[in-house]
Amino acid sequence: MDLRRCRFCQKEFAPSRFHPEQTVCSDQPCQRRRQAESRQHKLCSDPEYRQVCRDSARKWRANHPDYWKQYRAAKPAAVERNRNRQQQRDQRQRLVHLANNNVALDLKSSVAGVWLLGPAGQDLANNNLASAQVFIVQGSGRSAPATEPSCKQHPSGEAVHPAA
Numbered sequence: 301m302d303l304r305r306c307r308f309c310q311k312e313f314a315p316s317r318f319h320p321e322q323t324v325c326s327d328q329p330c331q332r333r334r335q336a337e338s339r340q341h342k343l344c345s346d347p348e349y350r351q352v353c354r355d356s357a358r359k360w361r362a363n364h365p366d367y368w369k370q371y372r373a374a375k376p377a378a379v380e381r382n383r384n385r386q387q388q389r390d391q392r393q394r395l396v397h398l399a400n401n402n403v404a405l406d407l408k409s410s411v412a413g414v415w416l417l418g419p420a421g422q423d424l425a426n427n428n429l430a431s432a433q434v435f436i437v438q439g440s441g442r443s444a445p446a447t448e449p450s451c452k453q454h455p456s457g458e459a460v461h462p463a464a
Contacts, residue, residue, distance in 0.1 A: 308333050 303312045306325035313325035
């Protein structure tokens with residue numbers, strides 16, 4: 301039988317004679333990834349399957365009401381890690397809402413500038429909510445993921461290069 305290349309790990313493999321259409325090798329990581337992709341596709345495309353999955357999770361939670369309480373009591377390190385991660389997610393969400401936040405028009409009469417310092421400030425554009433001399437310094441925790449700017453406008457401080 302001819303060899304094929306796995307679409308995940310790019311290794312060559314011989315497809316199963318029982319599944320000649322096989323496109324993924326039999327290594328566990330590749331099979332897990334294939335199954336996860338298949339499940340995700342099914343969740344997106346089949347509303348009935350999505351509802352059955354939701355109902356199954358609800359039923360399990362109803363039958364195990366104290367699971368999370370016991371888990372948190374048994375694993376305080378996981379609780380602390382989750383608390384820290386949630387605080388980081390909350391902070392990133394607050395920063396997202398700062399971009400183009402110019403609803404407080406009564407603050408525009410002040411003659412100062414707002415500066416957001418740190419890696420999360422690079423994506424903010426038109427942040428002219430308040431004009432006070434305020435410096436917001438992001439903590440030394442995990443830096444925000446590198447993403448594209450939140451809008452097509454250039455964040456303040458970046459040079460605008462005309463199309464050549």
